[in-house]
Amino acid sequence: AQSVTQPDIHITVSEGASLELRCNYSYGATPYLFWYVQSPGQGLQLLLKYFSGDTLVQGIKGFEAEFKRSQSSFNLRKPSVHWSDAAEYFCAVKSRGSTLGRLYFGRGTQLTVWP
Amino acid sequence: DAGITQSPRYKITETGRQVTLMCHQTWSHSYMFWYRQDLGHGLRLIYYSAAADITDKGEVPDGYVVSRSKTENFPLTLESATRSQTSVYFCASTPSLQGRDTQYFGPGTRLTVL
Numbered sequence: 094a095q096s097v098t099q100p101d102i103h104i105t106v107s108e109g110a111s112l113e114l115r116c117n118y119s120y121g122a123t124p125y126l127f128w129y130v131q132s133p134g135q136g137l138q139l140l141l142k143y144f145s146g147d148t149l150v151q152g153i154k155g156f157e158a159e160f161k162r163s164q165s166s167f168n169l170r171k172p173s174v175h176w177s178d179a180a181e182y183f184c185a186v187k188s189r190g191s192t193l194g195r196l197y198f199g200r201g202t203q204l205t206v207w208p
Numbered sequence: 209d210a211g212i213t214q215s216p217r218y219k220i221t222e223t224g225r226q227v228t229l230m231c232h233q234t235w236s237h238s239y240m241f242w243y244r245q246d247l248g249h250g251l252r253l254i255y256y257s258a259a260a261d262i263t264d265k266g267e268v269p270d271g272y273v274v275s276r277s278k279t280e281n282f283p284l285t286l287e288s289a290t291r292s293q294t295s296v297y298f299c300a301s302t303p304s305l306q307g308r309d310t311q312y313f314g315p316g317t318r319l320t321v322l
Binding site: 097099102127129134135136137138139142183195196198199200201 | 241243248249250251252253256266298300310311312313314315316
């Protein structure tokens with residue numbers, strides 16, 4: 094069965110520090126991969142997505158993610174975190190053969206940013 | 209250009225009452241979804257719809273009913289609310305099933321069942 098694991102429930106970083114949020118997936122074949130961000134009281138906004146090709150994907154707000162097939166991982170990174178990045182981050186996957194197009198989500202990582 | 213909207217944004221109700229959460233999208237997307245978000249579980253799919261009058265169950269459908277008489281609307285009804293249905297509910301839509309198509313999410317409805 095497909096699954097998405099975000100091993101870190103809560104991460105705290107100082108403003109200006111680098112950030113890496115981990116995501117691992119379990120799937121029969123490489124799925125489509127997504128990172129969403131949810132700011133307090135808001136819906137989910139797509140940060141970036143990976144379909145194929147270059148394994149380093151650039152997203153909005155200065156985020157990037159790297160797909161590593163050998164590790165079944167799709168970790169999200171940002172070189173310098175801003176206070177406004179405090180939010181909850183969700184990794185999600187979608188099967189390439191999906192007849193529905195539904196997403197499977199990880200449990201989320203809550204990011205706190207210290208000033 | 210409203211995109212996808214949900215109403216109400218906040219709702220408090222009592223056990224046993226019927227509650228309907230509304231979802232409206234202005235893009236004419238064929239596919240629509242309802243998720244619930246609970247601490248420690250991420251988002252779980254309740255119901256989905258491939259088109260008007262075509263709906264089907266997701267992971268956690270028990271206690272919920274959906275309808276889709278018009279493409280743009282996808283209401284979710286809790287026929288007899290229970291405390292375990294206290295959650296944040298998100299509606300989403302996507303234009304097609306092509307892998308590259310992104311799901312777009314509404315702002316969510318926070319439902320509290322007392």
